[in-house]
Amino acid sequence: MKVIVIGGGAAGFFAAINIAEKHPDYQVTILEKSNKLLSKVKVSGGGRCNVTNARTKPSELVPFYPRGNKKLHPLFKTFTTSDMVDWLNQRGVETKAEDDQRMFPITDDSQTIIDCFLKEAKKHGVTIIQNEALTKLEQQNDRWLVHTKATTYEAGKVIVATGSSTATWKVLQELGLELTPLVPSLFTFNIKDPRLQDLQGISFNQALVKVTGTKLEESGPLLITHWGLSGPAVLKLSSRGAYELADKNYRFDVIINFTGALKPDEIRKHIQEYAEANPKRKVINYPLFELPKRFWERMVDHCGIGAKTPFMELSKKHMNKLVEELGQGRYAVDGKSTFKEEFVTAGGIKLSEVDLSTFECKRFPNLYLVGEVLDIDALTGGFNFQACWSAGWVVSETFEI
Template sequence: MNFKDVIIIGGGAAGFFAAINIAEQHPHLKVAILERGKEGLQKVRISGGGRCNVTHAEFVPSELVQNYPRGEKELLGPFHQFMTGDTIEWFEKRGVALKIEEDGRMFPITNSSQTIIDCFLSQAKRHQVEVCYNESVKSVEPLPQDGTGISSPHYKVMTQLNTYLCAKLVIATGSNTKIWKLLEDLGHRIIPAVPSLFTFDIKDERINDIPGVVAPNVEVKVVGTDLYSEGPLLITHVGMSAPAILKLSAYGAIELAQRHYKFNIEVNFIKKSYEDCIENLKDCKLTFAKKTVFKSPQFELPKRLWHKLVSVSAIAQDTRWAELNKQQLESLAAQLTQAVFKVDGKSTFKEEFVTAGGVELKEVNFKTFESKLHKHLFFAGEVLNIDAVTGGFNFQNAWTGAYIVSKSICAN
């Protein structure tokens, strides 16, 4: 049997980050990654459209945690140990400079995820981390614990190729249902997985032929619930996307799954009340009296979206502002501030498949990321019931958890 001081199951972002930091801090330890695929770091490769959205330029822990629908309370302490600034410093020390984009997302200045992958692979090699590909884990068995030191075997891990013994075991497998099943067999509760980041499928005459149009700042709520978000909204070929929708999908992941992704949303395209909108439109009647409504977009809305909302308000293209009657005015105000759309399904956001679900957070010590049920068993990344909105936050959770695991493993 192969003995390793530390085995990390999962060759993704969290797995590599944990392995490298463990090996760097304690070079005498034998550290191995078991990856089921023929290569690892696949999510890193596709993240951010192939650019790798490493983290987000949010440097206050209490603000950073607000981007996690699940894990907000649990991550506050860990973020005081390792967060965005530490991530930036870690990569820069290893030759990877990051840049901040206007929306706060951070990428390598090379704009290539391969830069991050090359960094991890070279660091793993430098610190003699053994990376074992095509090693799909079939079973995990705790061994009798005698309280002895780090080099005593505490777990037996069987793959389709080999059997390993290890003193410390780190699970960094993301939303891998087979590993979740093994953890259930060990007594851990697994919160069932549902999609977390997704776009809304909508067929509606108001948006069906204007893909690419962005309403810069909207409010969206799911009718009949408390679910609400705001931000840019993108009209796509199949419906709606962008931060306003993606945030809603993350915070509403469980409830929207229960509704089988069939529900109504109400969109306020201008973030004004219906009453204020009416008053603004009345002002327009006076200010732009001789101009046509159709050709006079208001509230900084894109022309194509304005044209659609004017048309469905029963306002002809040649109608002038001065000619608007009370009913047309009220109809346009309703479309601008209370537009209801029927959602009939979801689509994956680009290739970035994120799930809500995983190991029950109450069963994890977030000072160490160690299992409360089994000593010497640690978790990092999305294997836990933690997920975030889009923008680099899921990776920051991976870096933070993996780094604290490395410190915890080396401390006992």
């Protein structure tokens, strides 16, 4: 049996390795359009590879998938995050869970995962052909013809795992498969505001971000960047609101609580209590709420509080302004920024087109779709990778011996 896996990314490699391991008599080939393999694995988690998540129960996982959601519950019962941890461990890769339940290789190096996959592929005889871009899929009786720019391959089974590929979606649409509209997911907010200028690199352990005029809000770590705001809070928000924010053409206002979840009255009370205990201390020199010093100085200055003003002399006007900026700061978003290597797309081939117990196309026998080519995407935290691992495993389990 010849099996062709289209796409040399996470989902493609994992499916290919497991198929080749379980069916040593199969000829498994990966076709990758570029000269790079596992590029998203390489950059994930800032180069550490957020390989999965410490949550193990399907009921805990599905809320992190804005598209797919409850339909994925059976998938994670079959192969969940702990199964992936065991899979890696059996192949010499130890992992660790961080406080936010993201999991990384213990080496904190994505190359550890890449080396593992390449080693396993070689061990089980997987052929890897690079610079082979898919141009057409053709069903011929019980066989598939895979056309690339250079040649044509014949296979008994084909697995499409190309991720966010406009060219692949076009090929699949030409077959007759239906596509859910595509919009970016997991992007950062472009904000040009003097309050954030030259503060890039400053982060907040916990912040609450709301999109005005909507029900969209998310909490989590927040990061000031050269172009605006990023970090888990913003990335989660961009994922959940992918379609709603696209409709706004990525122009909207956000309200940010830099203290986390404190209400205005609680912020005010804390400042007043500190002022009573430390009346002569200069406001600008003593950041409250564990806020970064440079950010606190910027907020104090923006509120018109003088550099020599002690806490005891904070006027009602200045107090009100400071409470507002810290707990309900309003910022105008004008556009988004995405990282090409980490780009995630909401949308894809409709889940109704595949049998989610096998990931085989309902109308096209022996054609399988896994990973982001489907209308499945998740919040940041290792969840997108886990969808790839689970689908790749399920496909390998369904192949007949």
